Amino acid sequence: MVYDIAAAERELGYRPVTTYEDSLAATVEWLVEQLHGKEWTDAFPKMAAQYAPFGDLFGYADEDAWLEQHGRGAK
Known part of the structure; x- marks a missing residue:
């Protein structure tokens, strides 16, 4: 899933601490660990x-x- 954070950026001034691309590998690794077996x-x-x-x-x-x-x- 990919979420659009445009509303959070616009309405709350939220700024992500990393990019989607930079966080993807770690996220996939975490998911694989959670799903193992x-x-x-x-x-x-x-x-x-x-x-x-x-x-x-x-x-x-x-x-x-x-x-x-x-x-x-x-x-």
Whole structure:
């Protein structure tokens, strides 16, 4: 996810301490550590609860079915 902080900059005068580009590697590393050996729903239960009303957030089953239907399934 990428958030737009323009409103915080404009309305609150917020200035980030780093750039998105400079923080990305450390953020990805942290996410990988948090997810190691876990389902994302176990690693981030509060986020999972927020997304629960939407069902399968990532829709992998739907994506797999579409790929299979169009002859592009896993080999």
